[in-house]
Amino acid sequence: MSNQHFLTLQDIAPQDLDALIDRAITLKAAHRAGEASPQFPGSVMAMIFAKSSTRTRVSFEAGMAQMGGHAMFLSPGDTQLGRGEPIEDSARVISSMVDIVMIRTFGHDIVERFAANSSVPVINALTDDFHPCQLLADMQTYREHRGSIRGKTVCWLGDGNNMCHSYINAARQFDFKLHIACPEGFEPRADLLENNSDRVRVFHEAQSAVEGCSLLVTDVWASMGQEEEQARRAAAMAPFQLNATLLAAAEPDALYMHCLPAHRGEEISAELMDSPATIIWDEAENRLHAQKALIEYLLKTA
CATH class of the missing domain: 3.40.50.1370 (Aspartate/ornithine carbamoyltransferase)
Known part of the structure; x- marks a missing residue:
């Protein structure tokens, strides 16, 4: 499948990364000025968490809400991922029902396998090998x-x-x-x-x-x-x-x-x-704004 994913920084060209950072700064200024940016009404993000989190969950969930969408929290204890369903099968099913997927997990191969079988963009929100967000x-x-x-x-x-x-x-x-x-x-x-x-x-x-x-x-x-x-x-x-x-x-x-x-x-x-x-x-807050710019980039190029 030919979706644009974000599993490491290498997945986006340097010039596009620069533009994404500039966009994050613009979105931050708009947010602080009280300007709404609901450019993705009705869009749904599946948030798959195998590792606990504070900043990752809050920033992605708040970011999707601010852009007019919805973020759905999924943990292994609440899904078939925790009961042995193959990652490939879960990827096909979940991606058929949502617009974008975020995964925070252990082995980097997990996000790679999920992305290879996903029909929507996949974001690596942390693995044992990389934390690009x-x-x-x-x-x-x-x-x-x-x-x-x-x-x-x-x-x-x-x-x-x-x-x-x-x-x-x-x-x-x-x-x-x-x-x-x-x-x-x-x-x-x-x-x-x-x-x-x-x-x-x-x-x-x-x-x-x-x-x-x-x-x-x-x-x-x-x-x-x-x-x-x-x-x-x-x-x-x-x-x-x-x-x-x-x-x-x-x-x-x-x-x-x-x-x-x-x-x-x-x-x-x-x-x-x-x-x-x-x-x-500032660095912690910028998770929100940088990830909003990332979501925007991935959804618009999907």
Whole structure:
């Protein structure tokens, strides 16, 4: 099937991603001005959640409502997906009844298999490998505060997880350099590093990694499903905490981000998390506006 899906940032051309970010900023301004934008009355989004969520559910559900549509929450406990129905069969049935599907799940192969059998656009709202919707919000936030990120250097601090993988893709699609500061043994996927070796560099020490960087980004050290590894991960990653000392070693006007939820005093200091100067709350809000722009783009190209 030839639908436009959004499973990773690579699914949308760089020039279209730039236009999408600009559109998100426009939609945000309209929302704050109280201007309604119900361009998809009657449209329905199926929201499939195998992982719990706050920002993802609220932003997609609110976004569809603001655009005149409806979002339907589906969990494995409430559907046949949780009782062994093949993903391919569920995809054919669900997509025949809705206009767009959002999936938040574990293995990235699940969204790939669903998309391959869907008759409507599919959005990856997080898998173990990628979190592209968060990167749309992050890129929108940087553009709002500093302009284009093209040619800048970004530092990822901590685990080489799904967010790190999406930052590698973003470095390619938005044309910036990426420093990855992580303990040995916690590097991101080797294939992503190899395919982007012209713009991505791994450091096993944080101080030198942040030098010359315009944006510092981190995430929790133990993602969902890794709770039993929390103590081991915390010990290994303690030197990579995003704090005022590291921020001072970056560019003078450097920004910092966290996709939330955050553990103050672990991957990010309470000082930075609660600073009046933080843009983390802008970043969180922008999930709504960036995803509205994404939904609009996918429905209009479907």
